[in-house]
Amino acid sequence: MRNLGHVAKYTFEDILGNSSKIKDAIEKAYRFGDVDATVLIYGETGVGKEFFAHAIHNVSPRRDGPFITVNCAAIPDNLLESELFGYAEGAFTGAKKGGKRGYFEMADGGTIFLDEICEMSEKLQTKLLRVLQEREVMRLGDDRLITVDVRVIAATNSDLRKLVKEKLFRSDLFYRINVLSLVVPPLRERREDIPFLLDYFLNIFCKKYNKNIKGIEPEGIELFYQYDWPGNTRELQNIMERLVILTDSNYISADLVTESLMISSPDYITVSPSPTSQFENTYDQELTLKTELDSQTAIVKALAAAGGNKKKAAQILGISRTTLWRRLKKYNIL
Template identity: 50%
Template sequence: MNGIQTYMQAILDASHDGIIAIDKDAVITLVNRNAIEILGLPEGIVGEKITTYIPNSDMLRILASGKKELGDIATILNRQIIINRLPIILHDQIVGAVSTFKEITDIQKMELRIRKKFTESGLEAKYRLEQIVGRSKAITEIRQLAEQFGKTDATVLILGESGTGKELFAQGIHLISGRSSGPFVAVNCAALPGNLLESELFGYEEGAFTGAKKGGKSGLFELAHGGTLFLDEIGEMSLPIQTMLLRVLQEKKVRRIGGEKLIPVDVRIVAATNLDLEQLIRQHQFRSDLYYRINVLTLELPPLRDRLEDIPALTCSIIEEVSQRIDKQICGVDPTIYQVFQQYEWPGNVRELRNVVERMVLLAQDRYLGSGDVAFFRKKLNQHRVTAAVMESWEETERSLILSTLRQTNGNKGEAAKRLGMDRTTLWRKLKKYQP
């Protein structure tokens, strides 16, 4: 080899793809190190007929047709490879053919590195199931169930009031699953208007609408490929988008807004809501077929009022977290604070507790949190007790009125609803509440 040939061969050998080329007579004109290794060829084959080593070489077809063939998959020496074959054309004449190929495992590794780049951009889960604080029976059983769910690839529906930690459980399920090395992408379906949610989920092509980003944009389904897509507040999703979502779940392919191409996606769905989806189905606000598609496995999170024994551990965890963030050292907590907290029903659940504890730490004048640091909360607690008493009295009055009206109508719910000035669905929900 002369200097130029040696230099060109070094360039070919530096390629991560296997490369082999032939002339119009099917004589091998160049081959690189990766091609020899992947195809199991001997050294020194340049100048030999390709059919000597690959009797039925598909490159002969390229010489005859002059058409390129992209993305062919074959198994060679127990390896799956993806192959591109192209004609070499000079002055409108086919003078040869070239084939480039690589192992599919290399492509999968490359894709994983891309997904990790997304993770570095914030598309990641941080909370493991064991980090979810609490030792009560209620939270322990839910954590164990979530661990079982994480070991499957089925869709999970997480039910629970606002502030119970639905996203924490979704992240924990992702991190214990076989998709843990892939991205975790979360979207709050209630936070975006319908048209914006559609473009966020499914992406769009350039020029799909006024203001569309040049070059288009990948949707969250594409970003979550190989990982988990968390659809929070799915009960707030509009019916048209529910229909589009159902199609993606059925076909495992997504079509960008304004696009024609169907893009395959491999995504696990974890959905969450604080609404009664079955009631929304009866009210024709949620598709029943989508409900059954997402409700394969169900995780119902307990409200904080049903696990008040976890309040000391939760309070300490929040204090530690806030203290580190604001660089303020808290050395101890008066146990009476826990007792005060345990007298409250926490309608906002752990999120509300976090708000109260954070305020307490921020305003603390000492390194030890005493009963004085919770004085602001005692006022809220007293107001809550009054409100709770009024609500209990009102609910008892309402219950008596509904049951009395039903007796008067001999159990005719339609007539009872009419007399009470409410629709049948509302009456049904209240009956379910008052007659468990």
């Protein structure tokens, strides 16, 4: 019963990376395919959690059954309840005639993927716990229990243990879903994957945009290695797309890489001339306007290369942190 939209598109072949860390995660996930226990996938944004969830379902005995994705963060709480568990006819004004099946019923015989599970309200966590324990759902406004045969895969980019400690996530639900846990490591902990991903996406986007780019200037590649990739593979993919679109020569320039990383980084900073410049007469008086601009640009570039980390940026520039700090203030780069 592979109906449109309820199919897991990705397989383990779609998960890119050569590092031992990503290979270990793939191998572990592959083994999770054999069993029916609940899986909790943990990893930062953009590491490929969704790909892993699809891939696990696709090697599992449930692969011919439905795969239903529910993004718990995207659906408002009151709606999420009826979407997950369904409702009976007349459950509320505007309810459909004959009621409606919820995602759990729709996932019967297959897998339900609860993405961003940490966003679920306390009330829904309680209801979910009951469903997981009893394998039965009750539609809103109904008194009948419906048995469901569903495997649950959940994902989160927040540390659920921490949320449990802070009493924001039910500990009994945590133990229920954390039967098999899979951690997908961030890109900065497997930098060996960077050149591979870079080549892969360069190829893909050259084909897509009909370009013939041979590579990135060495200095640009260096920036790729130094950058911290807070948005992980998704960020690298997006940056490669931008670089390919904006390049018409044989090689992608290091300047364009710098600019792209700067724009992409969450610590993105804009340079504007200091309106007050109260430090002007005290510090760096020797700077002419031209060198001042060069200095600003250098700072911005260094910060981008350091992923916004000021200590690293100071190291790149060969100046002390206090000097960097002073200049940031002076140029109003904050």
